[in-house]
Amino acid sequence: MTDRSRRSLPVRRLGPLEILAVLVPLLTVAALALVRPIDDADSTRPPTDVPLTRATLVCPPALPGTGTVALANADGTTGDVTTRIPAEDTVSLDGTVRTGIKKALVAQAEGELAAGFIGVRYGDAAASSCAVPRPEQWFTGVGAAPEHFSTLELVNPDGGPAVADVTVLGPSGPVDVPALRGVTVPGGRTMRFALADIVPTRDELALHVVVSRGRLGVDVVDHVDELGRGARSRDWLPSQGETGTTAYLLGLGGKVGDRTVVLANPGASEARVQVKVITKESEFSPADADEIRVAPGSTETVDLTELMEGKAARGALGLRLDATQPVTASLRTVAGGDLSHAVAGSRVSARASLAMPRGPSRLVLAGANGVGVATYVVTDEDGKEIARERVELKPGVASRVKLPRDGAVLDLMVERSGAFAALEIGPPGLTVLPLSELPLDGRVPSVRPALR
Known part of the structure; x- marks a missing residue:
């Protein structure tokens, strides 16, 4: 074989671009192999509790004769509180400060004043605690009829808009109320919704208010206006923060009156509710107290006047309701021409x-x-x-x-x-x-x- 036949083929050298084209994908795969997702156990850590350094209270607009607001700190801490609505101002808090104001009041405490910052609006036979804005709450037993009607009030304590969705439940199930879907409340404004105007009915209703954007102070003013010489009265209906299978309705006063319990069942199964009377000595079920059935996604109203006037309920301080499904509840009392509410706390x-x-x-x-x-x-x-x-x-x-x-x-x-x-x-x-x-x-x- 000649030297020409043994001559090798020329070898082509790789340039920088070809080398990078091979190395970059290999290095990327190696880097990804070193990265691992965080363990599931670490991703479910609870939030951390820290001392409260800022608290905002929203006091509802006044009813006739309820033009006084009282602000205080539960620990007696002194300092300056800022009012943001209806106007920017500073209030020196030393003990309890009472002020006359009819519009909605938004007050903010910072630093040591924030923990234990409390307030109340009150007047002629009516009162409402000034509350911290909450993302969700229930109002059970509202009315939309001429003789019993309620007004929903939304107060925006901040400068930007806030949005709320209100679900309405009635005896036949959810009620479609377009006016209460996606309600936008401009910053610093108060909006009112008279239920008798937007959803007229003689049925007892329940409202589930969910704030999806911003913050809102929410309250309901309840009215009774009986025909002829009957009672004419109004008071705030306190809210219930969440549903539950046990409800204590405390605060009946000492007078005989008309008593109506309203239950709301937002779940998908029927709720069976047992009524018990609370006295100083015991909690018991009266012999003639029937079990209350509440259909899924609906309300149920029961007149308890006769039961509460009987000998068995003499000296009652409240009611206990035990349910098979989570419910909300309120007890409306009209006694001596005056309206009051006992709500599950x-x-x-x-x-x-x-x-x-x-x-x-x-x-x-x-x-x-x-x-x-x-x-x-x-x-x-x-x-x-x-x-x-x-x-x-x-x-x-x-x-x-x-x-x-x-x-x-x-x-x-x-x-x-x-x-x-x-x-x-x-x-x-x-x-x-x-x-x-x-x-x-x-x-x-x-x-x-x-x-x-």
């Missing part, structure tokens, strides 16, 4: 506080889930303690305690148990304010990258 397991309207008042305690102690403290407008008492808590029994007339702040501390509580105010008339856990902390969500 939330269990207090640590501490609750209320700014108190002037006049006679009583603290009602019931529904203890164990043996414990409730200690209440009442202070006057200057922050001076004027009453303190320990009340034993036991399952199945209730208490009704008379409070000083000149009280300005009620502070309730519960130990070794949990209980439901309400404040009865009056005479003249009767209004009932449910107590709920006092917020002292804020919550910061746990936010982390999804990859590491």
Whole structure:
């Protein structure tokens, strides 16, 4: 074989671009192999509790004769509070400050004043706690008829618009009310919706208000206007934060009157509800109290006047409702020409506080889930303690305690148990304010990258 036949073929050298075309995909695959998604267990960490440093209260617009708003701090902390609506101003908080104002009031506390910042609007036989804006709440037992009608009020405490969707339930199921879908409330404005105008009916209704954008202060004004010489009265209907299978409706006053319980069942299954009467000695089901059935997605109304006037219910402090499905509930009372409401509150397991309207008042305690102690403290407008008492808590029994007339702040501390509580105010008339856990902390969500 000649030298020419053994000559090798020329070898082509790879240029920089060809080398990069091979190396870049290999390096990318290697880098991705080193990245792993975060463990599922780490992605479900609860939010962190931090001291509350800012609190906003919304006080509803006044009813006739209810032009007074009281602001206070449950711990007696002093400082300046900023009012944002109806006008920018500063209020010096030292004890309880009472001011006359008829428009909706938005007040903001910062720093040490934020934890325990409380307020109330009150007047002639009517009162409403000033509340922190919440994303969701229920109003059960509203009316849209000439003799019983309600008005929904939405207050936007911020500068930007807020949006709410209101679901309406009736005896036959959900009610289509276009005027209450996607309601936009401009910043700093108050919007009112008279239910008798937008959904006229003689049925008892329930409203589920969900705020999908921004913040809103929400309240309902309830009216009764009976024909002829019947009762003509109005009061605020307190809200219920969430549904539940057990409801304590506390605060009946001492007068005989017409009593109507309204239940709402937002679930997909029928709810069966058992009514029990609460007295100082026991909780019991009267022999003639029938089980109440509430169809899915609907309301049910029951007249309890005859039951509550019977001997078995003498001395009743409230009602307990036990349901097979989560429901909301309210008890409407018309006694002596005056309207009042007892609404299912939330269990207090640590501490609750209320700014108190002037006049006679009583603290009602019931529904203890164990043996414990409730200690209440009442202070006057200057922050001076004027009453303190320990009340034993036991399952199945209730208490009704008379409070000083000149009280300005009620502070309730519960130990070794949990209980439901309400404040009865009056005479003249009767209004009932449910107590709920006092917020002292804020919550910061746990936010982390999804990859590491």
